[in-house]
Amino acid sequence: MSGECAICAGHAAPVAARLEAWRDEHFMLRHHTQPAPALGWFLLDLMRHAQGPGDFTAAEASAFGPVLKRCLAAVKATTLCDRVYCMAFGESALHFHMHLAPRWARDGHTAAWNMADNYRATILQPGAVDDAEIAQLVAAVGRLLNPAS
Template sequence: MFAQLIRFFHHPAPAPLLGWLLLDLRLHLAGTIDFQPDQAASWWKAMQIGSGLVQRVTKCDRVYAIAFGEGAHHLHLHLIPRFQLDLNPTAWALDDHYRAVSNGHRSAVATVQIAEFVNQA
């Protein structure tokens, strides 16, 4: 069954934000354009569940859903918490979180915090 090929996991270390989940498809499909209708329905349901989980646990204002499509040979959808109080509210500023962690201007999320998030989720 297609739903068994979908899984959630927290962004791996170094994670730029707590609650940044990935919805992972364990099939080698490049994107949703390749889905059959029943697969699209299962994927949409997983997106709703994952987005609700991120919002419930992080108390964020919105959850962004972004699929970049270049880092892996199968679909990963990033479910990213966004807060109104974020100092840079533009959507494309999410990349700044990666840059800040990689250049040492911002600390990555501690693995203990990620473990607590996963346990709470």
């Protein structure tokens, strides 16, 4: 963990409990913090502090594909979106966090690179996505990804 990394800090903070849908020893799936750009906009974080896939350990690299596939399926099944965009820049935080953004074909404002413009516009509108709806979706994704106990 890096003491100055917001993602490392977020993994330990109380906010993680409300937004976290799933985690294992390598990765965590969490909903975007508020203001969220869309209901169902998740982030797949590497648990360990490292910038990107080029820095993955062999175990992290082996786990990543199957984990990404499961997370994408869970987001798509719960949001009923048409597809899920995957974006990872590693710029705002030097800690791997892949944005999993639901994309509905009916929404022309979010096609391809328009998603980036839409992101900037929506995260400036606090309250655009309801906290209770996020909590319900996080729980639904968690039920798909976590084995029944």
